[in-house]
Amino acid sequence: MMLLVDDHGNTYLIKGDAEFHTKYGLLTAAQIKNAKPGDLLTSNTGRTFHVIEPNITDYVQKASRGPQAMTLKDLSIIAGFTGLHSGSRVLEAGTGSGVLSIFLANIVAPAVLSTYDIREDFAEIARKNFAKFGITNIEAKLKDIYSGIDETDLDLVTLDLAEPWLAVPHATKALKIGGYLSSYSPSISQSKKLVDSLGEGYWHETFETLKRDWKMDAVRPHTQMLGHTGFITIARLLSR
Amino acid sequence: MMLLVDDHGNTYLIKGDAEFHTKYGLLTAAQIKNAKPGDLLTSNTGRTFHVIEPNITDYVQKASRGPQAMTLKDLSIIAGFTGLHSGSRVLEAGTGSGVLSIFLANIVAPAVLSTYDIREDFAEIARKNFAKFGITNIEAKLKDIYSGIDETDLDLVTLDLAEPWLAVPHATKALKIGGYLSSYSPSISQSKKLVDSLGEGYWHETFETLKRDWKMDAVRPHTQMLGHTGFITIARLLSR
Amino acid sequence: MMLLVDDHGNTYLIKGDAEFHTKYGLLTAAQIKNAKPGDLLTSNTGRTFHVIEPNITDYVQKASRGPQAMTLKDLSIIAGFTGLHSGSRVLEAGTGSGVLSIFLANIVAPAVLSTYDIREDFAEIARKNFAKFGITNIEAKLKDIYSGIDETDLDLVTLDLAEPWLAVPHATKALKIGGYLSSYSPSISQSKKLVDSLGEGYWHETFETLKRDWKMDAVRPHTQMLGHTGFITIARLLSR
Amino acid sequence: MMLLVDDHGNTYLIKGDAEFHTKYGLLTAAQIKNAKPGDLLTSNTGRTFHVIEPNITDYVQKASRGPQAMTLKDLSIIAGFTGLHSGSRVLEAGTGSGVLSIFLANIVAPAVLSTYDIREDFAEIARKNFAKFGITNIEAKLKDIYSGIDETDLDLVTLDLAEPWLAVPHATKALKIGGYLSSYSPSISQSKKLVDSLGEGYWHETFETLKRDWKMDAVRPHTQMLGHTGFITIARLLSR
Numbered sequence A, B, C, D: 001m002m003l004l005v006d007d008h009g010n011t012y013l014i015k016g017d018a019e020f021h022t023k024y025g026l027l028t029a030a031q032i033k034n035a036k037p038g039d040l041l042t043s044n045t046g047r048t049f050h051v052i053e054p055n056i057t058d059y060v061q062k063a064s065r066g067p068q069a070m071t072l073k074d075l076s077i078i079a080g081f082t083g084l085h086s087g088s089r090v091l092e093a094g095t096g097s098g099v100l101s102i103f104l105a106n107i108v109a110p111a112v113l114s115t116y117d118i119r120e121d122f123a124e125i126a127r128k129n130f131a132k133f134g135i136t137n138i139e140a141k142l143k144d145i146y147s148g149i150d151e152t153d154l155d156l157v158t159l160d161l162a163e164p165w166l167a168v169p170h171a172t173k174a175l176k177i178g179g180y181l182s183s184y185s186p187s188i189s190q191s192k193k194l195v196d197s198l199g200e201g202y203w204h205e206t207f208e209t210l211k212r213d214w215k216m217d218a219v220r221p222h223t224q225m226l227g228h229t230g231f232i233t234i235a236r237l238l239s240r
Helices: A029-034 A056-062 A072-081 A100-110 A121-132 A164-174 A188-198 B029-034 B056-062 B072-081 B101-109 B120-130 B164-174 B190-196 C029-034 C056-062 C072-081 C097-109 C120-132 C165-176 C186-198 D029-034 D056-062 D070-082 D099-108 D119-132 D162-173 D188-196
Strands: A002-006 A011-014 A018-024 A026-027 A041-042 A048-052 A089-091 A115-119 A138-142 A154-161 A176-185 A201-215 A224-226 A231-239 B002-006 B010-012 B020-022 B025-027 B041-042 B047-054 B092-093 B113-117 B138-142 B154-159 B174-183 B201-216 B224-226 B233-239 C002-006 C011-014 C020-022 C025-028 C040-042 C046-052 C090-093 C111-118 C138-142 C156-160 C175-185 C202-215 C224-226 C232-235 D002-006 D010-014 D021-022 D025-027 D040-042 D048-052 D089-095 D113-117 D138-142 D155-157 D175-184 D202-215 D225-226 D231-237
Touching: A002 A018, A011 A018, A011 A056, A041 D225, A056 A072, A056 A100, A056 A121, A072 A100, A072 A176, A072 A231, A100 A115, A100 A121, A100 A138, A115 A121, A121 A138, A138 D070, A154 A164, A164 A176, A164 A188, A176 A188, A176 B047, A176 D021, A188 A231, A201 A224, A201 B047, A201 D040, B010 B020, B010 B056, B029 C029, B029 C138, B056 B072, B056 B101, B072 B101, B072 B174, B072 B201, B072 B233, B092 B101, B101 B113, B101 B120, B101 B138, B120 B138, B154 B164, B164 B174, B164 B190, B164 B233, B174 B190, B190 B201, B201 B224, C011 C020, C011 C056, C011 D155, C029 D155, C040 D021, C046 D175, C056 C072, C056 C097, C056 C120, C072 C097, C072 C175, C072 C202, C072 C232, C072 D070, C090 C097, C097 C111, C097 C138, C111 C120, C120 C138, C156 C165, C165 C175, C165 C186, C165 C232, C165 D175, C175 D048, C186 C202, C186 C232, C232 D225, D010 D021, D040 D070, D056 D070, D056 D099, D056 D119, D070 D175, D070 D202, D070 D231, D099 D113, D099 D119, D099 D138, D113 D119, D119 D138, D155 D162, D162 D175, D162 D188, D175 D188, D188 D202, D188 D231, D202 D225
Parallel strands: A089 A115, A089 A154, A115 A138, A154 A176, B092 B113, B092 B154, B113 B138, B154 B174, C090 C111, C090 C156, C111 C138, C156 C175, D089 D113, D089 D155, D113 D138, D155 D175
Antiparallel strands: A002 A011, A002 A048, A018 A026, A041 A048, A176 A231, A201 A231, A201 B201, A224 D225, B002 B010, B002 B047, B020 B025, B041 B047, B174 B233, B201 B233, B224 C224, C002 C011, C002 C046, C020 C025, C040 C046, C175 C232, C202 C232, C202 D202, D002 D010, D002 D048, D021 D025, D040 D048, D175 D231, D202 D231
């Protein structure tokens, strides 16, 4: 796979070596086939495309996704605030379009990340996304986390669910002592219910993060801003 | 090593098995020696301490650090926006107290992270921090990045410098195509100069992130907030 | 009355012509007596003080106040979003320390602003504040707004109460059609209950505002920030 | 004049008594002519419209305006942080579309607000806005503030200019001691130059404000947010 980047910063993920059409013109099969990182390809309309190797951050942005999927900021915060690294044992629910699965699997590899969802349609989108990017260390299960967790001795249980508090008793059993429970909720009412369900055995904090992009030629923030994604709760199991 | 957590969420990192004094009383050498994750220790004044395994996030918070050191939010964003994982090749400058080094080394292990600083006093603090937490995959050099970079084919060059633009020509040579340059600056004037120095070969964005903590018993944000840490520029090398 | 401003931007409100002691030294009764706007007074320790006329914004900052009193940002937003001007008919509850009363009375004068509180101790603090600044167009009543509103045909009913929804039925009667109901609440749970109580007869919006101070010598935001004051609901009566 | 408010909170300012067309149907001339505040009008398609008296906040939103015009939040902050009230003496430059002029004139009436602009096209838009809303206490001059200020003894000089620092020497002469200079700039670089030009005679602060709207049915902030309008500097003349 390779990534094309045009003059506007738009990116195009290329698999195989078929000719490639963009709104800025055509790149021939021969151009695609011979391209390697650092090359500059010119389309039949004279527009140029940089060739680079794709990164996990490109996959995250290219994944088919639902309307409320987490942004890179939230993915980064969840991985960073729970100290993930190669070998960390992670369970995720629900899978959704698999964006968080992909991001975390890249960090914990070669460990296999487990992810649950109860909706067959989401599981299907996620599986396609995993295949598209060649990510193999994810085990996606069609399973309801509210009924229990198969895995044990986990470093992280990460939730993106409508009723995360229903997963707490199961997480408490599945986590290792000192392990993390993280939950992402659009509404603060959901976060409140989750926090109220945690009990004495967890230390926890709830916060939101804002990413404010700057327009550097004018040295000012951009006018339009993503004002909200979700509230994040990070809880740590101290005792069962 | 183990981590003690008291009722207020304060944490204490314990090495060895000497008796341990806190403002909430004394834990005996025998208590410390026999403690294992999940235990609840009671001090001679009747206060209780949970025992858990420490995580990299604890090390980051326990590291001796200067006044302007990055927070966990910034560490997470830099690692996440550049897609780091086990094996990523990273060069950092300046080392400072080594907080970012520790955080990133945990993710890229077993790869060895290189870090440069020109100040012997900072290098000394950093080395002590690395030793304290048993982190061995960091090579700390007393070296000025403004004069050049030894490493090549890097996935990330990450800067926390007063004049980051002076490192750009060297980063351009040391990065692999598609690799990332990140820079953290307290002042937007520094970010502006950096961005102006990047030229055509880089795609880039500059932003700030805000973490807003909520007081969940009252369902409102905390009154006091960290209003600013630094501006982050993420640049990606498209061509040299 | 006059205002002294020292080199650090600290302000001192002066009434009468007694000698004046600051931590930067003494100003004599003669100095105070003869001072007029534009003068520069020098204390016995050589520190200088600018003399200017005080403004309502000084009174707001100098008023004795409780821990959760609104800041100038919130006062400004309430006055501005409801279009107050000379002659506007305003009822406030609760009075608290009278900071909002003072601010709004300055705008609506010569109209008399009414303000209710049920706590005698707050009413006393407020009355002292009004007297201290010579503000006479405020009628402060020891009265429970949850039991009713005496005034009619109001342009604004502004609430700073623990249970603002209990005042809504009375506000609906007391407001003129097109008039505003505003409410300030630390917790979003209170705002939610208020909004749910408004019914079909009101258009409304709920928001929070953040003031981010910049340290201009370094061209960066200040590290410490007031992360939250209160959520503001602005509602407008369309029909009863 | 009267204001119609539909079920979605859209508002329509009505002058005269001609029939009125909206995308939700037609209101007849007879309906418009007989309407009074509190009425509910039904269009020929069965949609309903509340009738209320317009407020200055409606005029501000209905004024023809340029792309970078201040929002109600900024207008409120400027008026509130400078303590404006009936009788305050205010000079504004540049007029732009006259939105700030209208807002401030409403507060200082019956005092006449002066406003300068050098562009005839803006002055024309502003004059039309003033006439449309029947605001008579504004004197709009086609004049360059960088060459001087006619007015004296001012309470406020408020600037929305590309190079506000060029107006500072004139403001210093025109303001009364203790009076305010305010300036609104999209770029922090402009604010920095302004602040550097103020000298010892002014106390000053520079800040930005953010308004974050909440979607109360879901108890969460809105996804889309206005991330930036302008940086505001509030300066106070201590001595000339």
